[in-house]
Amino acid sequence: MKIYKGHLLFTPERTDFEVIENGYVAVENGRIVGVASQRADLDIADGELVDFGDRLLIPAMCDMHVHAPQYRNQGMSMDHELLTWLNTYTFPEEAKFADTAYAECIYSRFVRDLWRNGTMRSAVFATIHHESTRRLMRLFEAAGMGALVGKVDMDRNSPDALCETVDEAVTANESLIAEFSDPNGLVRPIITPRFIPSCTPPMLEACGRLAREHGLAVQSHLSENRAEIALVRELEPMSTCYGDAYNRYGLFGQTPTLMAHCVYSSDEEIALMSRQGVMAVHCPTSNLNIASGMSPVRKLLDRGVRVALGSDISGGHTLNMFRVMVYALQVSKQVSVVTGDKPLTLPEAFWCATKSAGTFFGQVGSFEPGYEFDALVIDDSDLNFDNYTLEQRLERFVYLGDDRHIAHRYCRGQEIKL
Amino acid sequence: MKIYKGHLLFTPERTDFEVIENGYVAVENGRIVGVASQRADLDIADGELVDFGDRLLIPAMCDMHVHAPQYRNQGMSMDHELLTWLNTYTFPEEAKFADTAYAECIYSRFVRDLWRNGTMRSAVFATIHHESTRRLMRLFEAAGMGALVGKVDMDRNSPDALCETVDEAVTANESLIAEFSDPNGLVRPIITPRFIPSCTPPMLEACGRLAREHGLAVQSHLSENRAEIALVRELEPMSTCYGDAYNRYGLFGQTPTLMAHCVYSSDEEIALMSRQGVMAVHCPTSNLNIASGMSPVRKLLDRGVRVALGSDISGGHTLNMFRVMVYALQVSKQVSVVTGDKPLTLPEAFWCATKSAGTFFGQVGSFEPGYEFDALVIDDSDLNFDNYTLEQRLERFVYLGDDRHIAHRYCRGQEIKL
Structure with a gap:
């Protein structure tokens, strides 16, 4: 005691x-x-x-959306537009994580920097690579810090080096699930389809099946920008909204689910999130840096959606969640200038980064x-x-x-x- | 050498x-x-x-808009609306600077913190108080850092403790002007009517006369928020825009002039600034924190307005001008989402905080x-x-x-x- x-x-x-x-x-x-x-x-x-x-x-602090393999690119190339940023800097960097020695080097720095900034729990995107994802999980374990770590699943609309088959993705996930099987472990796998545009329907089905069969949480991206939403509408014409596309594959609250961004979520999507307990991860630094827009967090909260905060490195530039809180307050004030909604307050932003996010890890925050x-x-x-x-x-x-x-x-x- | x-x-x-x-x-x-x-x-x-x-x-770095007497309140009371913030926290704090010992204590910390953050030149608002303004100037001199320091002039719509007569203001200004008379000195006075709402026409006339007679620079606030602009229209019904009100008193480019904010400057106001060489000081942290809005800096630049950056403590929360640059880039990207304007780039933000701002001090930056x-x-x-x-x-x-x-x-x- x-x-x-x-x-x-x-x-x-x-x-x-x-x-x-x-x-x-x-x-x-x-x-x-x-x-x-x-x-x-x-x-x-x-x-x-x-x-x-x-x-x-x-x-x-809890950081509920962060891309560990983008750590090397933190605070860089922020003058470029989304597609240039993604194709010239982000995807080539992620491809390097086929090299586990490189992964170990970058991931060690990343974990230490989370620690330095006071983040003791996080929900992390790794890459498609099994072995380097495993190393990242071991680094968190060795540090004694809590993390949900996702081997990223993707099989279309991406560079060859970052595409895999559904079988490869399932095998890698199952191996990690078997290795990190303690339900009370500080470090746990999380099913991580990158987002609808980079996953074929069979990949999304496989992800939903893995989450259901193993009772695992899910994380992905949702309604971050308008071009992305239009693309999802093309790719999933039967879905009534972007969130509904995930929902059809069992990836939208069937198990605990994190959805990053929600900048342009429709009323229908918000209602679905609220009903199914999907947690929105607000990433204000990223939304400003990549010129995505400003998420209407007050509206999400008023409609009963669970909300957490994310640094979203390297769309976001800082791992410091206190700084992310300040941005959440500022974005909310700016939204209020336009909509008249009541801005977030400091206790609310703090709650998002602690008690609200912490529900995802049990009783934490x-x-x-x-x-x-x-x-x-x-x-x-x-x-x-x-x-x-x-x-x-x-x-x-x-x-x-x-x-x-x-x-x-x-x-x-x-x-x-x- | x-x-x-x-x-x-x-x-x-x-x-x-x-x-x-x-x-x-x-x-x-x-x-x-x-x-x-x-x-x-x-x-x-x-x-x-x-x-x-x-x-x-x-x-x-050059910080071209900062309120030294608000230093104690930096990063505080940011959940409050503008009027509460001003009346409950800001004005009572400024009133304390009648006490020169208190001023010495806060101003020492302030100057040290500017130094710490790499700001070697600044344009500073003090308070109405002659002696504490003088101490601030001596602190800058002792440090060897460049500063334009304004004894603030105000005589209406403000608490009694922060109002003075025009004669008092003129006497105090002339005393400081006589004391800091070396035109090559690192520390120089700058004529500082707080803004139109807190200065009667005789005060504005006196300020214009002081600037003209002594060849001194001028600084004030311009078009920060809509309520303020409406009030100026009432107070100065003959003026065609807020900037024109300053112009009528010789406070808009007749001598080198800094105008903080320019969030809602009309086309006419922008044209007047451009024609008369008035420098706009963009304060993105403050504009977000106090929910003023987002200044269209690209438009200002495209129309030939000189632009610098300001921390605007304590509306702004950080003295770190690199962080202010990042905010300038982010606000500009968000403006671009709405207007389609090309966002600022890092070299442009850096130029605003160095070479552009530096023109105000001669050849600096x-x-x-x-x-x-x-x-x-x-x-x-x-x-x-x-x-x-x-x-x-x-x-x-x-x-x-x-x-x-x-x-x-x-x-x-x-x-x-x-």
């Missing part, structure tokens, strides 16, 4: 921070067993006290009894030079801080040091 | 970087006397060589003979782990870097260490 003391800030509800000044969190076997503002109220006789003093203790203890200790002493409130201190860290302010990182109760 | 060696990247033209691998810059008395890719081509017999090895050497040597040495070794080109290295630093990557800072030929 460990008892952590610090200023607790977290979002049990979407709309507000719960703030416990000099509060206590008791943790046993990786899970929180008590939270209180007074030591006595914990009702726990003994336990080792870890006192973080005047520092902030917040849930760790909040400081409540039963939740796994994923936490960051924030030393904001250089930012806290006046009598700021605890909520103002957190806001200033979110807007102004960086990895230098993250003093400790915990995942499932373990301090992670890399 | 000093000769600096490193990878030079700068923007003599708006559209492209000039890249000189292992290049040389010769500096004498603060000014560049030669730039070459070979030592021999400098045609300079002797000079002390300072070799920066594999590091990048770029012009230092480029590595060309005759220019003052304002420079940053960038150590991007942790970002440069693969065979990136020099331009890619610069782009990655702009998107991913921070103050840790700035190894040295020069202003007017002097290395600045704080």
